[in-house]
Amino acid sequence: MSVATVEQPAWLEWIRPWYPAGQVGHIFADCPDLLGQMPAPVEGAGWLDPFKGPVCGECVKRAGIPSWQAECDTCCASMAEEWADHSAPFTKADAELWRDEHRCQPSVRLIEPYDTRKNR
Numbered sequence: 001m002s003v004a005t006v007e008q009p010a011w012l013e014w015i016r017p018w019y020p021a022g023q024v025g026h027i028f029a030d031c032p033d034l035l036g037q038m039p040a041p042v043e044g045a046g047w048l049d050p051f052k053g054p055v056c057g058e059c060v061k062r063a064g065i066p067s068w069q070a071e072c073d074t075c076c077a078s079m080a081e082e083w084a085d086h087s088a089p090f091t092k093a094d095a096e097l098w099r100d101e102h103r104c105q106p107s108v109r110l111i112e113p114y115d116t117r118k119n120r
C-alpha cells in the first residue's frame with residue numbers, strides 16, 4: 001500500500017470549477033447559466049469532481065462527461081427528462097434507482113455511458 005502525494009489531480013477526472021461561491025459548479029467560464037448569475041465568474045479554488053456535484057448539467061453535457069441513461073420501452077419515459085434537474089452526471093447507481101422507482105420497471109433499459117475518452 002502506498003500513500004500517493006497528489007499535487008494535481010488527473011485532468012480527465014477533475015476539473016477546475018467556475019462558480020458563484022457556494023453554489024453549483026460550472027466547468028465552462030462562458031456557460032450561459034453561469035453568466036446569467038454572474039457576469040464575471042471567478043475560478044474556484046481547488047478542484048471539482050464532476051461525479052460528486054453539484055455540477056451544472058449543461059456544462060456536464062458540453063464537456064462530454066460520460067453519463068448513464070435509462071429509458072422505458074413501454075411508456076417512452078426517460079431518466080434524462082424526468083430527472084432533468086439532477087445536477088451531476090448520472091452514475092450506474094442512479095440509473096438503477098430510476099429503473100427501480102419507475103412504474104413499468106421491467107421494461108426499463110439501462111444505457112451505458114459512451115466514454116469519448118476511451119473510444120478515441
Ligand SMILES: [Zn+2]
Pocket residue numbers: 025026027028031032033034056057058059
Ligand atoms: Zn454551466
Ligand SMILES: [Zn+2]
Pocket residue numbers: 072073074075076077102103104105
Ligand atoms: Zn414506463
